Amino acid sequence: MHTFVVEPGDREHALRAAEARSGLESGSAEELILPSPTLQPSERIQIYRQMYLLRMYEAMEIDFPVLLAHLGEDRFHDLVDGYVQAYPSKSYTLDHLGGHFSRFLAEAKNLDDNQLLQELAQLEWALCEVAIAHDSPTLSLSDLSSVPPDEFLDLRLSPIPALRTLVSKYNVNDLFKAYSSEAIVPAVCERETRLVVWRHDLKVWRLELSPAGFAFLREILTKSTLGVCLDHTIDRFDCEETQLFEWFQEWSSEGMFSGFEHPKK
């Protein structure tokens, strides 16, 4: 029954596949299931099959509304059909269903816009993950001000669980913004974008960062000391230490960090 319900293609193909995999004789669906007063066995099991796909579409539409709007319903559903075959749900919750969609789109054949679709999926999935990631304490500026100045550069910061960083080749943040606000959608174009996505006060935020800011934040997330992060960023980019500190303060006040490891503790 399970094989029949989740098998792609038409009903006859699915019935044959289910019979083959169960090792039963042809026509066994008719032998296993009772007819109802109004439906034949194959029509009864077909009800489950139709509901399966509708459930998959609905779950993916909730998590990827911008991809849905960008692709249109038919193309989106075709991709979901293939996706749930390649990456069927193995979780107790449909909340995890879309976790491989970005990879699937990157690898999908017969698409001429793989990378754009993959990047949109990556952004939307990051937003999903961040929305429901575990709660954690957030570090405040006053927590940081308790650190003696001579020890500050030795701190190693921990990010909150609800934070992701993304790099994209296309203008996916512009597309996301336009689709989500029902504004005029800009043309797809190459525009390297560095984004941090995080949750603060129960809201999910997106912030585009400069190359230097993004490199600095990413290195902080690797739990290098703040001093090493500053040195590496200044070496790689033509930027001032004061600018990096301003960004760091902004990120801290926006709740991106959950705590720090103090070298003396």
Added chain:
Amino acid sequence: MIANRWNIPDYGLGMGLRSVHYAHVLEHKPKVDFFEVISETFLDKGGKPMAVLEEVASHYRVLLHGVSMAVGNTDPIDFDYLSKLKALAHKVKAPFVSDHLCWNAYMCHNSHDLFPIPLTEKTLKHVVGRVRQIQDFLELPVALENPSNYLEFKMSQMSEIEYLSRLAEEADCGLLMDVNNAYVSSFNHGFDPDEYIEQVPVERVLYHHVAGHTHKGTHILDTHSDHVVDKVWQMYTRLHERHGGRSTMVEWDADIPSFETVHQEVLKAQHYRDLAEAQKQNRVPAN
């Protein structure tokens, strides 16, 4: 009132906590006896869903209803899922947890459906064993719901209500009697819904669901997308006449209308409870 096996009280009339109503519930704190939540919506999560649940649980009784316990699966019991469910039940002080008599996965591939179980001695033994293990692990009563079914297996050896009654006794678990599901299945399979209601082992029933459905002509789909039909209310009334009162919740999960519309549907249940009480009085011979 006929007590249930665990003496779990009648919590009154409740609603499903659905995201479209979060703002209304948090702002207005409407007078509702309890809220039922879909367990999986809140398992292992932070952010807004959990913040809303914590706020709701601080003002209302919360009952947990799940879709992933999968008592009929042949895959191993998912104790990771159960651990999360147990933690959630502890957090909201749930007096029991409910799920469905069904299976949903094969080789760990989850269909997220409520597939019917062949109603045989062999599967009964299998399900009884799993429910016992699950209940022992959760350290809470489990109430299993009769699902809406769209097919029946030729190999079945007993009716659904006989199977549920034996399961409840042999696994020592509770039942969540979904009156709409009983009606839907009765149409889809062609059995008498009133006979079904007469056979419900009321001392095992902890809880009721009622809901609307979609009639497709050849079959009925359990869509939870409309008002409860009169026949379902009639069956519900008869159950209340038999057991004297159980917590009841109206499920409305698709085309969800305003909070007030769903709440009005919930409050209808009180009329049918009163009717059940009146009918019961009339049946008692005067001494």
